[in-house]
Amino acid sequence: MYLSPAKINLFLYVTGRRGDGYHELFSLMAPLTLADRLEIVRSGNGIRAVCSHPDVPEDDTNLACRAAALFKSAMIEKKGDCVFHHLTIHIEKKIPVCGGLGGGSSNAACVLLALNEYSQTPFSRDELMRFGLALGADVPFFIAKGPAFASGVGEKLVPCGQMPHLSVIVVNPGVAASTVNVFRKLEFGLTFTPSYTIKPSSNALPFGKKLDGREILHNDLEGPACSLYPEIGVAKKEMALLLQRNVYMSGSGSSLFALYSDHDVAERDYEQLLRARSENMKFVFLSRIGSLDG
Numbered sequence: 001m002y003l004s005p006a007k008i009n010l011f012l013y014v015t016g017r018r019g020d021g022y023h024e025l026f027s028l029m030a031p032l033t034l035a036d037r038l039e040i041v042r043s044g045n046g047i048r049a050v051c052s053h054p055d056v057p058e059d060d061t062n063l064a065c066r067a068a069a070l071f072k073s074a075m076i077e078k079k080g081d082c083v084f085h086h087l088t089i090h091i092e093k094k095i096p097v098c099g100g101l102g103g104g105s106s107n108a109a110c111v112l113l114a115l116n117e118y119s120q121t122p123f124s125r126d127e128l129m130r131f132g133l134a135l136g137a138d139v140p141f142f143i144a145k146g147p148a149f150a151s152g153v154g155e156k157l158v159p160c161g162q163m164p165h166l167s168v169i170v171v172n173p174g175v176a177a178s179t180v181n182v183f184r185k186l187e188f189g190l191t192f193t194p195s196y197t198i199k200p201s202s203n204a205l206p207f208g209k210k211l212d213g214r215e216i217l218h219n220d221l222e223g224p225a226c227s228l229y230p231e232i233g234v235a236k237k238e239m240a241l242l243l244q245r246n247v248y249m250s251g252s253g254s255s256l257f258a259l260y261s262d263h264d265v266a267e268r269d270y271e272q273l274l275r276a277r278s279e280n281m282k283f284v285f286l287s288r289i290g291s292l293d294g
Helices: 063-079 103-118 125-135 139-144 179-188 222-228 230-243 263-276
Strands: 002-017 023-041 047-051 087-092 148-152 156-159 167-172 256-260 283-288
Touching: 002 103, 002 139, 002 167, 002 179, 023 103, 023 167, 047 063, 063 087, 063 103, 063 125, 087 103, 103 125, 103 139, 125 139, 139 148, 139 156, 167 230, 167 263, 179 222, 222 230, 230 256, 230 263, 256 263, 263 283
Parallel strands: 047 087
Antiparallel strands: 002 023, 023 087, 023 148, 023 283, 148 156, 167 256, 167 283
16 A cells, blocks of 8 residues: 655746746745555556545546556667556545546556556656656655755756745635646636746745744746635635645645644644534645655
8 A cells, every 4th residue: 555645835836938838937846744645566458546535536547557557668779678567446535536646646656656666666866756747746745755945847956945834724715726727728818927936035935933833935827716716716715714824726626725733723723624614625634744755
C-alpha cells in the first residue's frame, strides 16, 4: 500500500502565458498528510485502474495508468524488457476530485516512484521528474517530495527548507473546478495583468512565527474560479466567518484551506466546523503540512 498525498498552493501567481498555451506560475506548494491510498498488483490484462470514486476514469486516460505505461515504455527502451506487463492499480480516493489538491498528479507520481523501486531503481529522481512532467505540471513536485517554490509551468522546483509545522483545515464545496476553464476566465478578465513583479513581503509565510489567521497570502486564480463557481466563494465566506481567520483557495479550485500553528486550536475549529457546516461544505478535512519522508 502506498500513500499518495494531496498538496496546497500557499500562494500562486500567474506570471505569463507561453507560446504553447501553458501558463507560467510562481507558487509555494506543500504536501499534506491527507492522501489517497494506492495498491499496485501484477494482474489483469494490460494496465488499468480500479478506483473508489465514480468520477475517476479507470482506462488509459487515468494519469496513474499513463504513468505506468510511460514507465513500462522507458524500461523496455533502456533494458530491453520490463519486470511487469500487466498491472491493476487500486486507488482508494480520499482527496477530492478536481479540487485543486493535485490528486491525479500525485497518483501518477506515486506510481512512477513505486514502479521504479519495484524495478530496483533503474531511473534517477531527475529522470522520474522528467517522465512526470510529460504527464502533468504538478507531477514533478510529488516526485521531489516536500514543500517547494515552483516556477515555470510548475516544473522548476526549489525546496523550501524553512516551512514551519502547520496544521490545515481543508474544505471542499463539492464542485469539480475545471483548470482549463479557470485559466481561460483569468485571461478574459478585464483587470488581469500577469504578475511579473512578485511581492514576497506580502506573500511570504511568517516563518518561525505563530500564525493567527491574519497572514496575507494570494492566489491569482481565486477570482476567476469564484466567478465560474459561485459555490466556492460562498463556502469561503462561511468558512472564514466560522473560523474567524483568513481562508484561501488552493490551485485552480475548488478546495479552500485555513492555516494553524497550534494543532489543538485546529482540532477545536475542525470539530466546530463539522457541527456547523452547511451544504456548501461537502468535505471537511483536518490535515498537516509535511513531507512523506518525514
